Amino acid sequence: xxxxxxxxxxxLSLIRRAAADRGKKGAVVVSLFVNPTQFNNPADxxxxxxxxARDTHLAKTAGCDVLFVPDFKEIYQDEYGKTAIRIPVIPxxxxxxxxxxxxxxxxxxxxxxFNIVMPDEAYFGEKDWxxxxxxxxxxxDLNFPLLLNFVKTVREPDGLAMSSRNALLRPEFRAKxxxxxxxxxxxxxxxxxxxxxxxxxxxxADSLISAGFSSVDYVAIVAADALKSAELGEANCRVLGAxxxxxxxxxxxxxxx
Ligand code: AMP
Numbered sequence: 467x468x469x470x471x472x473x474x475x476x477x478l479s480l481i482r483r484a485a486a487d488r489g490k491k492g493a494v495v496v497s498l499f500v501n502p503t504q505f506n507n508p509a510d511x512x513x514x515x516x517x518x519a520r521d522t523h524l525a526k527t528a529g530c531d532v533l534f535v536p537d538f539k540e541i542y543q544d545e546y547g548k549t550a551i552r553i554p555v556i557p558x559x560x561x562x563x564x565x566x567x568x569x570x571x572x573x574x575x576x577x578x579x580f581n582i583v584m585p586d587e588a589y590f591g592e593k594d595w596x597x598x599x600x601x602x603x604x605x606x607d608l609n610f611p612l613l614l615n616f617v618k619t620v621r622e623p624d625g626l627a628m629s630s631r632n633a634l635l636r637p638e639f640r641a642k643x644x645x646x647x648x649x650x651x652x653x654x655x656x657x658x659x660x661x662x663x664x665x666x667x668x669x670x671a672d673s674l675i676s677a678g679f680s681s682v683d684y685v686a687i688v689a690a691d692a693l694k695s696a697e698l699g700e701a702n703c704r705v706l707g708a709x710x711x712x713x714x715x716x717x718x719x720x721x722x723x
């Protein structure tokens with residue numbers, strides 16, 4: 467299970483799920499590596515929260531058998547290595563538009579971790595819906611011999627999706643941040659009732675600004691698998707969103723029921 471650490475209940479739910487699936491012979495391996503190649507902004511990488519001692523304790527309590535904490539040189543021999551994985555189409559949409567090459571960094575480090583750990587199964591959180599689809603495509607296209615499991619998003623009591631980045635929110639912004647989930651859920655309901663998707667996306671972005679977000683990268687009603695913009699009345703859709711509040715960029719997504 468690849469992670470960047472600073473564990474919260476979201477990470478722990480993945481670890482617990484893997485521990486429950488492990489059976490008698492297996493081991494739950496969790497990697498903790500704040501991967502520089504998936505950050506487009508070096509300042510964001512520098513302030514990413516880290517606490518290895520706390521993570522070690524929490525991971526063990528949740529059922530982790532091996533916590534793999536490689537240093538930079540173990541993963542990237544020189545600079546960022548010379549070979550990278552580039553997946554077309556899905557990684558260029560939404561997050562990809564706003565974070566160029568982010569998913570190249572994710573796919574490459576996940577492929578490396580798969581080759582180092584050689585897991586039978588791997589666990590990813592639905593919180594990062596687009597990342598799940600990117601990893602799924604890579605595993606299919608490159609025939610990685612493993613089974614992927616996707617785990618539901620764990621939320622704070624007010625609905626905010628748990629994220630290591632929430633620790634960076636000052637209290638006045640934290641109090642307003644759950645609007646992201648509320649607005650995405652309202653968008654999903656409006657679309658399910660037959661609303662026009664582009665109009666809903668626009669009014670959702672306006673609602674986020676009214677709720678205290680400083681900017682909105684996207685609110686997008688999309689086909690859940692291909693992630694292309696959904697048409698009026700389309701089935702099997704998801705609403706994805708990314709917006710910034712108090713200088714912290716948050717992402718979330720909800721199902722259209
Ligand atoms: P990260 O450390 O942010 O790279 O996350 C490591 C793994 O935990 C990824 O597969 C994430 O999708 C997953 N994850 C992060 N936040 C949550 C959450 N709130 N609920 C469920 N899974 C999560």
